[in-house]
Amino acid sequence: xxxxxxxxxxxxxxxxxxxxxxxxxxxxxxxxxxxxxxxxxxxxxxxxxxxxxxxxxxxxxxxxxxxxxxxxxxxxxxxxxxxxxxxxxxxxxxxxxxxxxxxxxxxxxxxxxxxxxxxxxxxxxxxxxxxxxxxxxxxxxxxxxxxxxxxxxxxxxxxxxxxxxxxxxxxxxxxxxxxxxxxxxxxxxxxxxxxxxxxxxxxxxxxxxxxxxxxxxxxxxxxxxxxxxxxxxxxxxxxxxxxxxxxxxxxxxxxxxxxxxxxxxxxxxxxxxxxxxxxxxxxxxxxxxxxxxxxxxxxxxxxxxxxxxxxxxxxxxxxxxxxxxxxxxxxxxxxxxxxxxxxxxxxxxxxxxxxxxxxxxxxxxxxxxxxxxxxxxxxxxxxxxxxxxxxxxxxxxxxxxxxxxxxx
Ligand SMILES: *[C@@H]1O[C@H](CO)[C@@H](O)[C@H](O)[C@H]1NC(C)=O
Numbered sequence: 186x187x188x189x190x191x192x193x194x195x196x197x198x199x200x201x202x203x204x205x206x207x208x209x210x211x212x213x214x215x216x217x218x219x220x221x222x223x224x225x226x227x228x229x230x231x232x233x234x235x236x237x238x239x240x241x242x243x244x245x246x247x248x249x250x251x252x253x254x255x256x257x258x259x260x261x262x263x264x265x266x267x268x269x270x271x272x273x274x275x276x277x278x279x280x281x282x283x284x285x286x287x288x289x290x291x292x293x294x295x296x297x298x299x300x301x302x303x304x305x306x307x308x309x310x311x312x313x314x315x316x317x318x319x320x321x322x323x324x325x326x327x328x329x330x331x332x333x334x335x336x337x338x339x340x341x342x343x344x345x346x347x348x349x350x351x352x353x354x355x356x357x358x359x360x361x362x363x364x365x366x367x368x369x370x371x372x373x374x375x376x377x378x379x380x381x382x383x384x385x386x387x388x389x390x391x392x393x394x395x396x397x398x399x400x401x402x403x404x405x406x407x408x409x410x411x412x413x414x415x416x417x418x419x420x421x422x423x424x425x426x427x428x429x430x431x432x433x434x435x436x437x438x439x440x441x442x443x444x445x446x447x448x449x450x451x452x453x454x455x456x457x458x459x460x461x462x463x464x465x466x467x468x469x470x471x472x473x474x475x476x477x478x479x480x481x482x483x484x485x486x487x488x489x490x491x492x493x494x495x496x497x498x499x500x501x502x503x504x505x506x507x508x509x510x511x512x513x514x515x516x517x518x519x520x521x522x523x524x525x526x527x528x529x530x531x532x533x534x535x536x537x538x539x540x541x542x543x544x545x546x547x548x549x550x551x552x553x554x555x556x557x558x559x560x561x562x563x564x565x566x567x568x569x570x571x572x573x574x575x576x577x578x579x580x581x582x583x584x585x586x587x588x589x590x591x592x593x
Contacts, residue, residue, distance in 0.1 A: 239588030
């Protein structure tokens, strides 16, 4: 694995062919919400990770939405998640949006998404909770024995995640991670694999310098290609946007390269500002006419693990972690809270295409309680840059994965 010291932000975007106008609008709304959440998350994770960083906001969003279904309506526990994930006011509309999303994402050859709920065999879940998550998230439920052997259960979960992610996400639940009292684990797993519409020629890949900062460099395998792409130089942001489509034109990677070798932190600050409309910006790129661009990007691979409890608290979601948590839609004793939120994400970019995967686990435990619980342009990415993998929706793109690549 090459050692770089630069930054990349990766947004993976999705395009969806939708049957009717209502569901189109609904999907656009959920895509815009995902994009906002993606940037909120990126901002905090980028601060926490000085080097390369990769994550899937979508995977976390879906896992949190499944947990939100279990939170009591109008409770603070629910409202905090609703604010972060920008759910529509109407809960039934939120559920149908996620159902549309899950249909659209699981129908693709390129993209696979699966949800599952692991439940301790002694834990009494309200049947309505399992029915709702099954109906709207296509989530199945599996009984395990968290009480007697949490590590065994963890290994079973890890095995399923590996299967769902083409073995790219291993050991999501580390040994000892499931605290005594764990009664449920919600899992979302995503796998994405696509070939570039225009493959890079391997013979054009050369060792070149990548700038860690103004002066320090490392060698990378720089891939080179000249083709027509959607391209846009944003003089205000002082950065170049490039959209590289995958075969089938349903998905694309959006790379954002600051003009300055040390410009990534400022660029991140600008695009994660609340007033910045990335969804609009992406639409502008897509509406630009393709121009011939000489593209050079390093071949790269990265993996990140995120323990997200503190991250989510910083983003305003707190009550679900406390003994005030109100998950009365999950069990009638209402004595459970979220004990752990963990995500692992992986991406590999080479001459042929991209493979990306992520899995998010949300562990739920009982309270510590008595019971056990034509112009020619150049896009020369030899310094920190941002990159997004997205799926195109009707009118916009939705970020599936987001990260930054700092080369190390
Ligand atoms: C949970 O929320 C529901 C609905 O808001 C409320 O009726 C109930 O009293 C809450 N329970 C606790 C323990 O806070």
